[in-house]
Every structure is written in C-alpha cells, then in structure tokens.
Amino acid sequence: MTESRKPLMAGNWKMNLNHFEATAHVQRMAFALTAEDYEACEVLVLTPFTDIRSVQVLIEGDKIGIKYGAQDVSEHDSGAYTGEVSGSMLAKLGCGYAVVGHSERRQYHGEDNSTVNRKALAALRHSLTPIIAFGESLQIRESGEQVAFVLGQVEQCLAGFTDEQARASVLAYEPIWAIGTGLTASPEDAQEVCAAVREWLVERFSAETAAAIRILYGGSMKAANAAELMAQPDIDGGLVGGASLDPDEFVTMVRYRLHAS
Ligand code: 13P
Numbered sequence: 001m002t003e004s005r006k007p008l009m010a011g012n013w014k015m016n017l018n019h020f021e022a023t024a025h026v027q028r029m030a031f032a033l034t035a036e037d038y039e040a041c042e043v044l045v046l047t048p049f050t051d052i053r054s055v056q057v058l059i060e061g062d063k064i065g066i067k068y069g070a071q072d073v074s075e076h077d078s079g080a081y082t083g084e085v086s087g088s089m090l091a092k093l094g095c096g097y098a099v100v101g102h103s104e105r106r107q108y109h110g111e112d113n114s115t116v117n118r119k120a121l122a123a124l125r126h127s128l129t130p131i132i133a134f135g136e137s138l139q140i141r142e143s144g145e146q147v148a149f150v151l152g153q154v155e156q157c158l159a160g161f162t163d164e165q166a167r168a169s170v171l172a173y174e175p176i177w178a179i180g181t182g183l184t185a186s187p188e189d190a191q192e193v194c195a196a197v198r199e200w201l202v203e204r205f206s207a208e209t210a211a212a213i214r215i216l217y218g219g220s221m222k223a224a225n226a227a228e229l230m231a232q233p234d235i236d237g238g239l240v241g242g243a244s245l246d247p248d249e250f251v252t253m254v255r256y257r258l259h260a261s
Helices: 019-032 035-040 049-061 087-092 103-109 113-125 138-143 146-157 163-167 187-204 207-212 223-230 247-254
Strands: 008-012 042-047 067-070 097-100 129-134 170-173 214-217 237-240
Touching (some): 008 214, 019 049, 019 247, 035 042, 042 049, 042 097, 049 067, 097 113, 113 129, 113 146, 129 146, 138 146, 163 207, 170 187, 187 207, 187 214, 187 223, 223 237, 223 247, 237 247
Parallel strands (some): 008 042, 042 067, 097 129, 170 214
C-alpha cells in the first residue's frame, strides 16, 4: 500500500444490528478509537438502511471520526421502484459510501455486472463513493481462472467510467469461497488478484489513476489476519463482515499497524 492511498477498514454489518444496537456499537467503537487511529486509517461502517439516521445523529452530534454508508443503492434516482433506496436519499443522510455488487446481492437478487455498473454510476451521480465488489467462486478458483474471471468482472463493472469516476470509486475483491467460511485467501493469493486488478487499471486508465484507487480485500478477514493482508502492496483495506460485528475486534483491525510482525 502506498502513501497516497489511505487505508480503509470498512465493516459490512450485512443484515445485523437494529438501530438501538447500531448506536451502542458505534459508541463503543468511538470510545476506543483515538485521533491517531483515524489519522492512520479511515474507519467506515456500512449499516442496514434502517440504522443510518441513528448513526448519522450520533456521529454528527458527537463529532465522531467514523464514516458511514449503505450496503446497496438503487440504480434509479427516484420513481416507482418499491422498496428501493436512492443515492440522493443516502447522500441527504450524510452517507459517504455505498457498496455495489456484493456477492450476496449477486446471488440472492440476480444482480449482474451491468446492474453493478449502473448502481456504481448512480452512487457517483450523488457524490457517494461506490465500493464495487467482485470475486470468483470456489469452482473458478479451483480451475485457476480467478485472475481472468475477476478482470472480466471489473471491466464490465467499470464500463464507460471516466478517469475521474474511477478515482472516485473503491474496489473490493471478495472471493466468494472466503466469505463467511473462515477460509481466508492467503495474503499471496489476495495480492495476486489485487495486483492484476491494479495492472488492468493502469492499462484502462493511467498509472496515476491506478495508483490512486483503493482496492480492499474481503473474506473472513479478522484481527488475527488483518496485518498480514494489509502488508500486501496492492491491498489498501478490508471489507469485513462477521468480525465487524464485534466492536472490539473491529477496532483491533483498524489498528492492524500496531500488530504487524
Ligand atoms: P466475512 O468477513 O464474514 O467473511 O464477510 C465478508 C464480506 O462479505 C464483507 O462484505
């Protein structure tokens, strides 16, 4: 990871923690985190939609340095889309980020790369940073085709992006076989894919743009393995599921710099 890319530790709570629990959780993190922690690492929570207002009031009221965002965003800006939440609604609540293309959205809600592309562009229209997620299945990993597969995903997810739009985005490599399974990609395996993605960004955009874009790793990341993953040159942060539900563990992950061997 280079100096120009501030590390980002993002907790994806998925469908966990109601707004009461969310408030207590953020308070506990805020109590533990110091000015040095925020200086060294951007701290982000990606909460259920129903938590966002409570988290906003707490964070703004107490001037807490934790950032917050959503786990999804509609590709549409407004209209007859029952159940959807627009980028402008999220921006109005002070969200800075929205995940698009999480494998669980792809698997359970039929989202494909073109949906992800439209959602990322919708986020950007409303000045939200899309966290664009992608990653291969176990079958593809076992066939050894992971790099080609992931580059195909990234190409389609970023179709039509300008340099500026790419720089305003975060990428997240989450191998499906590592999500929620306890099977973390080895630092070398994660680095292989993240490095290939950055090389693709150099070709598609420019060396400067590629050097500015943060690439996160996600998949059974926890306090015990955060430092070795973060030590990889092309891994700039974590997209953390299960381990982010324990505020103490997540704070330890934000402090990975203190645990590097
Ligand atoms: P786990 O950390 O629970 O494996 O989940 C990863 C993930 O999907 C984050 O978006």
